[in-house]
Amino acid sequence: MSKNAVLVINCGSSSLKFSLIEPISGEVMVAGVAERLLSKHAFVKVAFKGSKETTPLIVPFDHQVAVNFIVEFLHENNLVECLSAVGHRLVHGGEEYSTPTLIDDVVKYSIEKLSKLAPLHNPVNLIGVNAAEHAFPDLPQVAVFDTAFHQSMPAKAYIYGLPYSLYEAHGIRRYGFHGTSHYFVSKQAADLLGKPFTKTSVITAHLGNGCSITAIDNGKSVDTSMGLTPLEGVIMGTRSGDLDPGIIFHLIEQLNYTPEQVSSLLNKESGLLGISQMSNDCRTIEEAIINDQDERANLTMDIFCYRIAKSIASYMASLSHFDGLVFTGGIGENSDLVRSRIVNSLHLLNIHLDDNKNTDIRFGKSGLISTESSQHCWVIPTNEEQVIAEQTYQLIVGDK
Ligand code: AMP
Numbered sequence: 039m040s041k042n043a044v045l046v047i048n049c050g051s052s053s054l055k056f057s058l059i060e061p062i063s064g065e066v067m068v069a070g071v072a073e074r075l076l077s078k079h080a081f082v083k084v085a086f087k088g089s090k091e092t093t094p095l096i097v098p099f100d101h102q103v104a105v106n107f108i109v110e111f112l113h114e115n116n117l118v119e120c121l122s123a124v125g126h127r128l129v130h131g132g133e134e135y136s137t138p139t140l141i142d143d144v145v146k147y148s149i150e151k152l153s154k155l156a157p158l159h160n161p162v163n164l165i166g167v168n169a170a171e172h173a174f175p176d177l178p179q180v181a182v183f184d185t186a187f188h189q190s191m192p193a194k195a196y197i198y199g200l201p202y203s204l205y206e207a208h209g210i211r212r213y214g215f216h217g218t219s220h221y222f223v224s225k226q227a228a229d230l231l232g233k234p235f236t237k238t239s240v241i242t243a244h245l246g247n248g249c250s251i252t253a254i255d256n257g258k259s260v261d262t263s264m265g266l267t268p269l270e271g272v273i274m275g276t277r278s279g280d281l282d283p284g285i286i287f288h289l290i291e292q293l294n295y296t297p298e299q300v301s302s303l304l305n306k307e308s309g310l311l312g313i314s315q316m317s318n319d320c321r322t323i324e325e326a327i328i329n330d331q332d333e334r335a336n337l338t339m340d341i342f343c344y345r346i347a348k349s350i351a352s353y354m355a356s357l358s359h360f361d362g363l364v365f366t367g368g369i370g371e372n373s374d375l376v377r378s379r380i381v382n383s384l385h386l387l388n389i390h391l392d393d394n395k396n397t398d399i400r401f402g403k404s405g406l407i408s409t410e411s412s413q414h415c416w417v418i419p420t421n422e423e424q425v426i427a428e429q430t431y432q433l434i435v436g437d438k
Contacts, residue, residue, distance in 0.1 A: 043067060043120040044427040048127040049166025052076055054104045057423050058117060061431035064424055072104035082107050105169035123178045124170045125430030129159035131183030132209060138429040141167060141179040155209060155266065180430040187217030190258040214262035216244045219420040220252040223366045226418045231361060239357045241350050246367035247275035247318065251346065253353035261356045263349050269304060272345045275318035278308035279345065314338040320369045320376065343376055347383035362414030363389055371419050372400050381415065389413045
């Protein structure tokens with residue numbers, strides 16, 4: 039049995055996703071998720087050897103209990119001896135971390151300091167790190183940062199039009215997120231083209247509940263739509279994306295919103311959900327368009343797709359040449375409607391879809407969906423866990 043397996047942990051505020059991956063072959067040995075953590079309805083779902091099981095968790099229903107469950111599961115199935123390391127998804131690595139990093143007390147301290155920039159993410163990511171350290175004290179723990187791939191952006195892409203002192207004193211700049219996903223799918227696109235990654239220039243559209251667009255020039259991220267926080271950029275499931283900053287003052291000064299109410303409005307009540315007043319789920323909006331000819335749903339989808347198309351077109355200013363466009367994420371991988379509405383606004387970039395391929399390539403399939411004479415346009419399912427496993431393994435093997 040392999041002794042290289044990496045346990046990948048992605049810890050959210052009320053969930054903890056995990057998978058045991060053989061990093062060389064990419065085989066997923068176990069995959070699971072603990073959900074509704076910190077509530078008495080907490081449970082863990084595990085897929086192993088073709089079967090799926092759901093188990094309720096015990097008091098105190100927290101992340102440590104979830105990790106203890108994973109440890110016991112691995113012991114019961116004689117999988118602990120396969121483990122070489124634990125790889126963690128960390129959201130914000132600031133300017134300090136542009137590569138995967140072995141976690142020690144100094145790294146933990148600086149991740150904690152970076153919580154100022156990512157208060158919703160870094161503290162819960164650290165809970166996962168502490169729980170895994172407690173459960174596997176002898177295994178190396180590695181952090182793979184969502185922001186790392188975007189650290190190659192030039193200053194002209196990451197400095198805001200604000201006093202420069204805010205950047206110097208407080209680190210207020212564009213960082214970008216979903217970096218592991220943008221890296222994975224752009225590398226896959228290079229493989230599909232048969233070109234070295236360092237000579238491949240693509241635009242990647244990661245469209246899920248969170249959405250971001252990235253310009254990758256010769257294998258390096260040179261611009262991305264999310265900013266200091268994941269709120270900037272295109273419209274998302276519940277996030278507004280870009281807006282006139284004056285709206286925030288209007289809400290506070292004229293409509294008596296508190297800062298907390300503004301934050302909740304922009305992060306949780308806007309986007310697809312806010313415009314449609316129906317759902318943040320793209321499927322529900324599509325069904326309302328197709329089954330009920332619902333006008334608001336149609337408008338919501340038009341706004342969503344137009345803003346994404348504008349963001350993609352703007353990145354022509356960022357690239358030295360253009361090899362193609364990649365769709366990924368839950369919406370990008372599955373919604374032929376969204377893909378065709380976006381690409382319909384991009385005909386001046388010579389991107390045209392083959393309707394049959396666009397309809398066919400969904401639900402986990404990968405491939406070209408453009409016509410023969412068009413610029414390339416691919417659907418490539420993302421696999422952040424695979425990247426985290428590979429990078430964790432490379433780091434610890436390199437360290438030996
Ligand atoms: P993610 O955050 O990448 O897991 O993506 C989640 C989003 O993908 C959901 O909110 C849905 O809007 C969208 N999605 C998943 N499956 C489909 C589908 N078959 N058609 C359209 N959208 C989908």
